[in-house]
Structure formats: C-alpha cells, structure tokens
Amino acid sequence: MQMMSRAPLEKESVVKKKKKRDHFILLGIPYYLILLILIIIPVLLIFYYGFTYIENGLLHITLREFQNVLENKIHLEVIYQSVKAAVITTIICLLIGYPTAYLITKTKPRTQGLLILAITAPMWINMLLRILAWRQIFESNGIVAQILSIFGIDNVKILGSNFAIIFGLVYNFLPFMIIPIYTVLNKMDKRLIEASYDLGGSKFHTFRRIIFPLSLSGVMSGVIMVLLPAATAIVVPNKLGDNKMLIGGLIEYLVKNDLIHYVSALAIVLALIIFALLYLSKLVEKKYEEI
Numbered sequence: 001m002q003m004m005s006r007a008p009l010e011k012e013s014v015v016k017k018k019k020k021r022d023h024f025i026l027l028g029i030p031y032y033l034i035l036l037i038l039i040i041i042p043v044l045l046i047f048y049y050g051f052t053y054i055e056n057g058l059l060h061i062t063l064r065e066f067q068n069v070l071e072n073k074i075h076l077e078v079i080y081q082s083v084k085a086a087v088i089t090t091i092i093c094l095l096i097g098y099p100t101a102y103l104i105t106k107t108k109p110r111t112q113g114l115l116i117l118a119i120t121a122p123m124w125i126n127m128l129l130r131i132l133a134w135r136q137i138f139e140s141n142g143i144v145a146q147i148l149s150i151f152g153i154d155n156v157k158i159l160g161s162n163f164a165i166i167f168g169l170v171y172n173f174l175p176f177m178i179i180p181i182y183t184v185l186n187k188m189d190k191r192l193i194e195a196s197y198d199l200g201g202s203k204f205h206t207f208r209r210i211i212f213p214l215s216l217s218g219v220m221s222g223v224i225m226v227l228l229p230a231a232t233a234i235v236v237p238n239k240l241g242d243n244k245m246l247i248g249g250l251i252e253y254l255v256k257n258d259l260i261h262y263v264s265a266l267a268i269v270l271a272l273i274i275f276a277l278l279y280l281s282k283l284v285e286k287k288y289e290e291i
Contacts, residue, residue: 029110031268065265073265075250082247083273085162086231087170090177094219096170097177101218102211104178105185116182119175131168131239138164138240160242168236173229177222184218185211216285222266231274 070077104115122130137143138158148156153244156163188211196206234248243249247270254263 005252006089009176018046035280046264047208048264048266049261050165050268053261063276065261066269068267069261076193077272078250078268079270080230083240085165085169085206085237086227086274087277088166089173089230090227092166092170093177094222097174097222098152098181098215098219099183101178101182106180106194113185116179119178123175126170128235128239130172131235133157134164134168134171135239160244164240165237165246169230169233172233172236176225176229178226180221181215188214189285218287220281224278227277228274231270 019109050065051061051063053062053064099120104112107115120216139145140157144158145156148154190208192214193206196210201209232248232251233246234252237244237246238249245253247266251267254266
C-alpha cells in the first residue's frame with residue numbers, strides 16, 4: 001500500500017519539476033537572444049573574417065592575416081603598449097580599490113551608501129566630457145601647470161604622456177574595481193573574522209588567511225572588468241594621450257580603411273594575450289588558496 005501511494009506522489013513531483021524547468025527556459029529566452037545577437041554572432045564573425053579572405057570572388061581559408069599581424073613590428077609594439085598600460089592600470093586600481101572597498105565596509109550602512117554613491121556618481125556623466133575636463137586640467141596652461149609653476153617647475157608636458165593615459169584609465173575604471181570587491185567584502189560572514197580573533201589571530205593574520213582569500217572572487221571580477229576595457233580604450237589615449245596610438249585607436253583606423261580581415265586577426269591575437277593574462281591571474285589565485 002505504501003509503495004502504491006508513493007508512486008503517484010513521485011510522478012506528481014517529477015511533473016512539477018518539469019513544469020518549473022520549462023518555465024525557467026521560457027523566462028531565459030530573451031537572455032539567450034541577447035547573448036546570441038550581441039556576443040555569439042559578433043565573435044563568430046570575427047573568427048570568420050580572421051581566418052578567411054576573398055580573392056577573385058573565391059573564399060579562402062588561411063592563416064595569412066595572422067602571419068601579417070605577427071610580422072608587423074609596429075602593430076605588435078602597439079599591442080604591447082596597450083597591454084602594458086592595461087596591466088599597470090589594473091594593478092593601480094587594485095592597490096587603490098581594495099583598501100577603499102575594505103574601509104567602506106567598516107563604516108555604518110548609511111555611510112556606505114553615500115560613499116558608494118560618491119564613487120559611482122562621476123560615471124553618470126558622459127565619459128568623453130569627463131576626459132575633456134581632465135585634458136583642460138593637464139594642458140600647458142592648465143591648473144596642474146600653474147600649480148607646478150608656483151614651485152618653480154616649468155615646461156612640464158603632462159598631456160600626451162604615459163602618465164596622463166594611465167591616470168585617465170585609472171580614473172575611468174577604478175569604480176569597476178571597487179564595486180565588486182566591496183560587494184564580496186560586505187556579504188562576507190563576519191562570524192569567521194570574529195572566530196579568527198577569538199582563536200588568537202592578529203589583524204594581519206586574519207586578513208591574510210580569512211578576509212583576502214574569501215574576497216578573491218571580487219578581486220577577479222574587478223580585474224576582468226578593468227583589464228579588458230582598459231586594453232582597448234579609445235577615448236583616453238586619443239584625448240589625454242594627444243592622439244597616441246594604442247590598440248583601440250589602431251583598430252578604429254584599420255576598420256575605417258576596410259581592412260576587416262586583418263583587424264579580425266589582430267583582435268583575436270589581442271584576445272588570446274588578454275585571456276592568457278587572465279589565466280595566469282587565475283593560477284595565482286588558486287596558488288594563494290592552497291597556501
């Protein structure tokens with residue numbers, strides 16, 4: 001009797017789970033469409049153009065464009081400078097962003113909201129306008145030059161320097177490092193920290209063994225959100241770098257000249273380099289967790 005009574009209940013449970021799964025699939029259709037249109041199709045097109053070229057009306061599959069990229073020392077130097085600027089920007093954002101996020105979590109909830117608002121408020125203004133404002137500040141007759149002249153430092157060219165580019169990148173992408181780290185730290189179980197103190201752990205030991213390892217997911221999210229856009233930024237090198245050519249500007253220039261196959265190969269090479277850097281950072285994260 002018990003076996004017979006359980007069978008209908010189990011069948012009913014399976015039917016409910018199937019309906020629930022179908023319901024979630026239907027709800028996910030808009031997301032899948034957006035994923036297909038905005039991510040999958042563009043990526044497939046990049047690979048299509050990167051590995052093909054058309055000659056005499058015929059489509060050829062080849063690695064010719066990748067060979068052209070690897071033989072072009074000027075463009076390889078541009079990639080190197082772009083990745084270098086992105087890595088430096090990411091490191092600076094992490095060194096500033098992590099302590100900032102950590103200190104915010106130590107304040108009252110209402111103060112935390114105000115501080116996060118203050119950090120994200122500049123992002124409400126168009127990025128081009130913000131960069132143009134810094135361009136005026138860094139110009140030869142700008143505020144910075146006037147302040148330096150008071151101390152007898154003249155003829156300092158900031159606009160067009162690597163400092164101006166890195167400063168602009170850090171200024172723009174620092175909130176993308178702070179927010180994910182703050183979110184993870186704020187949701188961290190405070191009882192683990194209290195337990196560490198109760199067991200005699202110092203503040204440094206607690207941070208190294210408890211807080212930082214548990215916040216690594218936020219750190220990795222911040223690294224990804226800063227490294228990728230910083231490597232391909234166009235506005236900052238263009239305005240603060242005084243039209244200094246980095247990979248974003250180079251791709252824009254090549255696209256305007258209809259070199260779509262070469263650009264696609266160049267983008268794939270850059271993507272592989274960035275993914276390699278992210279993979280190395282992931283290995284460092286796992287290595288730290290094993291210590």
